[in-house]
Amino acid sequence: MSETDRSIGDNGGPPLDALPAMSLHIDTLMETAQGFLDGEPVETAEVAAIVAKLIDEGRKAGKDADNLRKEEAKPFDEGKKAVQARWKPVIDKTDLIVATAKRALVPYQMKLEAEQRERAEQARRKAEAARQAQIDAERAAQASADLEAAQRADELRRAADKAERDASRANKATAAVAVEGARAISLRTVWRAEITDRRALLQHYMRTRPDDLEAWLQMQADRDVHAGIRMIPGVLVKDERVAA
Known part of the structure; x- marks a missing residue:
């Protein structure tokens, strides 16, 4: 990555009320980023400062764009929630009638x-x-x-x-x-699993679906590590330095 006299963040940013302006701002940021993020390692303080600025500008642009999205969607979201709130009690009653x-x-x-x-x-x-x-x-x-x-x-x-x-x-x-004018009401069989031996079930899935089981275990371990747990049986918790 070579040093240039290019700079970022000089266009003043987009107004918060127009998608075209926001798109132009992010496209400009993308073009600048492509000039520096070309696979070459950062080797100088000057380039490091530019890349750090890219991170800051990217975060700000993402936040601004998301705020615009929320603002534009707000009337629709509120309207949808209001309609759902009005109809839900009525529909719930029909569900209750049918279930009972x-x-x-x-x-x-x-x-x-x-x-x-x-x-x-x-x-x-x-x-x-x-x-x-x-x-x-x-x-x-x-x-x-x-x-x-x-x-x-x-x-x-x-x-x-x-x-x-x-x-x-x-x-x-x-x-x-x-039922006159409608389909007849009949019985159907519904199958449900009731675990009676967790160890046997675990051994079964270890044999038949090891990849799925490993993915689930990884998810549980990641959740615990993110919660601050550092001692988990069968897990090596490793640290990795990333840009904050």
Whole structure:
């Protein structure tokens, strides 16, 4: 990085009420920065002073730009908050109605579901019996070469086919509460994880998702170090000098 007679911060900065002026100010700052931040190390006090000035100007420009952003967004943010505040109590009531009504329906739906399972089991048994009757009739017809017995076996085959179709429909049926003009209300299964052995779970993820586990552990260690903790089991806390 070579020393030049360039200087920064001489344009007086942008007004705080115009994005174009702020953009021009930051673009000018960027051009100056590109002239000094070219990958070459800082070797003189003069260049170090210029780079330090770049840091100061960059911070100020970022703060000014963020203040402009906040000022421009403020009416929209306040308006959005006001609308949300007006409607939230009303919407919350509907959520409460739906949640409470769902809880009220669960016992009845579980009763319907049990009845549906029983009907499906009865249909399954009926289909099995019908198929066995067909098999027995076919064996008897084949053994006797009786035309009437063969016809009877064919009738039983069709009856068994129908019984199996009925059983399949019964097995797929759901216990739902019909709602006119809307979808029926039915039960669904929700799966939730309840940790019963933290050590076993940790060992499992150590084997199956070591990278994810390490990233989570790194996040926890960084949080503790940032909070001022310097002694963490399994962690080497190192210091690094950076520009303030």
